[in-house]
Amino acid sequence: MEIWLENVNKFYGSKQALKEINLTIPQGMFGLLGRNGAGKTTLMKVLAALLPADGGEIDICGVPVGNAGKVREMTGYLPQDFSMYGNMTVYEAMDYLGVLSGLSKKERKERIPVLLERVNLQNNQRTKVKAMSGGMRRRLGIAQAILHDPKVLIVDEPTAGLDPEERVRFRNLLSEIAGERIVILSTHIVGDIEATCENIAIMDRGEIVYNGTVSELLSLAEGNIYTADISRMELPQVKKQYVVTGMLTQSDHVTVRFLLKNPLQEVFAGAKACEVNVEDAYMYLMYRERGDEACFSPC
Amino acid sequence: MFFTMLKKECGQYLKNPAYYIFLLCMAVFYISQMGTFEAPLKPQPNMEYTGTARSSDEKSIMENALQEMLQDYENNSYTTYPVGFYKQVILDDEEQEQVKDCILRISGVTEQELDEIYKKMKAELEEISQNAQAQGVAAPMPDYDISVREDISFEEFKEELKKIDKLLGGGSNYSEKNLQFCYVPATYEQAKQEYDSILNEDRVTNAYARLFCDYMGILLAILPVFLAVTRALQDRKAKAEQVIYMQKASSTSIILSRFLAAVFVTIIPVILLSCSTLLPAVYFAKGMGVKSDLLAFVKHIGFWLLPTVLVCLSVGFFLTELTDSAVAILVQGVWWFTSLNAAGNLVGHVGWNLMPRFNAVGSNWIYQQIRGQLMRNRWLYTGVALLLVFLTVIVFQQKRKGVFTGVGTMLGNRKGKQEA
Numbered sequence: 001m002e003i004w005l006e007n008v009n010k011f012y013g014s015k016q017a018l019k020e021i022n023l024t025i026p027q028g029m030f031g032l033l034g035r036n037g038a039g040k041t042t043l044m045k046v047l048a049a050l051l052p053a054d055g056g057e058i059d060i061c062g063v064p065v066g067n068a069g070k071v072r073e074m075t076g077y078l079p080q081d082f083s084m085y086g087n088m089t090v091y092e093a094m095d096y097l098g099v100l101s102g103l104s105k106k107e108r109k110e111r112i113p114v115l116l117e118r119v120n121l122q123n124n125q126r127t128k129v130k131a132m133s134g135g136m137r138r139r140l141g142i143a144q145a146i147l148h149d150p151k152v153l154i155v156d157e158p159t160a161g162l163d164p165e166e167r168v169r170f171r172n173l174l175s176e177i178a179g180e181r182i183v184i185l186s187t188h189i190v191g192d193i194e195a196t197c198e199n200i201a202i203m204d205r206g207e208i209v210y211n212g213t214v215s216e217l218l219s220l221a222e223g224n225i226y227t228a229d230i231s232r233m234e235l236p237q238v239k240k241q242y243v244v245t246g247m248l249t250q251s252d253h254v255t256v257r258f259l260l261k262n263p264l265q266e267v268f269a270g271a272k273a274c275e276v277n278v279e280d281a282y283m284y285l286m287y288r289e290r291g292d293e294a295c296f297s298p299c
Numbered sequence: 300m301f302f303t304m305l306k307k308e309c310g311q312y313l314k315n316p317a318y319y320i321f322l323l324c325m326a327v328f329y330i331s332q333m334g335t336f337e338a339p340l341k342p343q344p345n346m347e348y349t350g351t352a353r354s355s356d357e358k359s360i361m362e363n364a365l366q367e368m369l370q371d372y373e374n375n376s377y378t379t380y381p382v383g384f385y386k387q388v389i390l391d392d393e394e395q396e397q398v399k400d401c402i403l404r405i406s407g408v409t410e411q412e413l414d415e416i417y418k419k420m421k422a423e424l425e426e427i428s429q430n431a432q433a434q435g436v437a438a439p440m441p442d443y444d445i446s447v448r449e450d451i452s453f454e455e456f457k458e459e460l461k462k463i464d465k466l467l468g469g470g471s472n473y474s475e476k477n478l479q480f481c482y483v484p485a486t487y488e489q490a491k492q493e494y495d496s497i498l499n500e501d502r503v504t505n506a507y508a509r510l511f512c513d514y515m516g517i518l519l520a521i522l523p524v525f526l527a528v529t530r531a532l533q534d535r536k537a538k539a540e541q542v543i544y545m546q547k548a549s550s551t552s553i554i555l556s557r558f559l560a561a562v563f564v565t566i567i568p569v570i571l572l573s574c575s576t577l578l579p580a581v582y583f584a585k586g587m588g589v590k591s592d593l594l595a596f597v598k599h600i601g602f603w604l605l606p607t608v609l610v611c612l613s614v615g616f617f618l619t620e621l622t623d624s625a626v627a628i629l630v631q632g633v634w635w636f637t638s639l640n641a642a643g644n645l646v647g648h649v650g651w652n653l654m655p656r657f658n659a660v661g662s663n664w665i666y667q668q669i670r671g672q673l674m675r676n677r678w679l680y681t682g683v684a685l686l687l688v689f690l691t692v693i694v695f696q697q698k699r700k701g702v703f704t705g706v707g708t709m710l711g712n713r714k715g716k717q718e719a
Binding site for chain 2: 045048050072073075076077079082087096099100101102141144
């Protein structure tokens, strides 16, 4: 059970949103990381048969994506800004979508309470959708996406706008759901990937710039990440010479975390090589791909 | 499964506040236009008034209009239908003078003679009223002792009345289209024939069903579009579009269930409302020893009003899916307004009009003349509605695949910028 894409392109007018995408997505959690506007949502929609690709081949667990009906049957999708009719209760929304998914009354009656319990909405069955918080809506979104027990679950930016507690809960929920499925998690938040995915792809400007495991990504940046305590006066100089990925200001000095602009670059006295985290590795990769531009883009 | 979808969609309409506004409008319109049930009066040979018969005799039309104008002028109360609905117009002194001048011109009498005519009428009325009270019967309204000029042509007459119609804001009884025929006192035989026709040919209920369809057709040619537009925009408004698109159900099932549910929740209240005319009509028929047609209203609603509802809803669904906007309300509104004002006469105007008119109880002979055209008209609109539903399914399907993003979006070219 896997998803593969071969030379997939997508254009919006003259703008190319996806460029020659080649990717294989195995079973389990798969993270798709990239800054805003990198093309993640477009790729998610193409995989969900909500947008047609302008070339290339896509196969979803043995079904060509052109067979939209079949793809919909085996795919659950949680869009970036999920919502349902505000006048419906949680249960009604699930029941309505269950009917549209072709579930029988018996199946709906059995599955809906189980899923609502799984996403911790069992006590909110009568809550109107319009009265739900962002986190609750996302959980409802997940419940509806797996209502018909799909092989593939596509989740687009699910944690954006959630508070830290909700975010952790949501990540755990996704990991639990993954099991025998393919779960594609698209996000621009590195922490989400770090906590849940082993296999990842990184997108930038419509291209896949990295495809592999998290540990391989970390090893790419190994030996290139340093930390040092410097005075505030020295900070501008350090920022100029290196790519600063983090800093902690403490009274008169600053603890900076930075990466080398190239492996041969000299490191100043007092700087020590440190353990690489996914954020460092991501920044390293983006710097390698895009040079100085990467340093000014939020990620 | 489709039946379950249909039920769910009906539930969606029942949760929509717009639906209850629709019901309220329908009830208010019905009460204000149809009013209470008025049974047809059985003509009596000794009665002076035995109803009316239609006449296209120019002399009769002119005399009739002059009589009406005199009465309207005296009461300073003019009935008009500027957009097909009743309106009472009251003129100021200067405008009343213009009406008076018109009366003088078309009758050829002097101002003093006109005053005498009014005085004579007043005296006559008093006498008639006293006699009627003594005999305990209703007093018939006498005619004014006046005639149109001998030398006035019908064209000249119409030109004069056109000015008064303009003064009244249009849609009055003096407009050219309302001067095509008039109703003259029917002979006893004519009135008896009409009465018998209501009882025997229309079996009472059919005569009232036509009047019901005439009134409700006006409303059902515009109001359902609001239901269609609000439902079709609901996905977008609730940001539920993509989730709906991702479901297994086919585009045909989704659109058809929404459409048929809208038809259902529109037609059922109409049928229920019709009962308030059907029941007294059945009761009256029973009293007259006539076996009424119990299904008359349902049949008329089915072949007369249903196509109107179908086309109105399908315009709403199609244009909303196509444009992702409420432009359908504007389009249907223009269509409705044009159709309403296109009616040359209110009894038997059909043609290809969206709203066939039959504003009368009875007149079965007119109905028999227009029946063929009415059927053709209704089949045409049913066909148009089915075509629009089919096109709506195609548009929905293309949007679902991301091939089409709606005319508004494409024109604005916003989607492309947002997606990446």
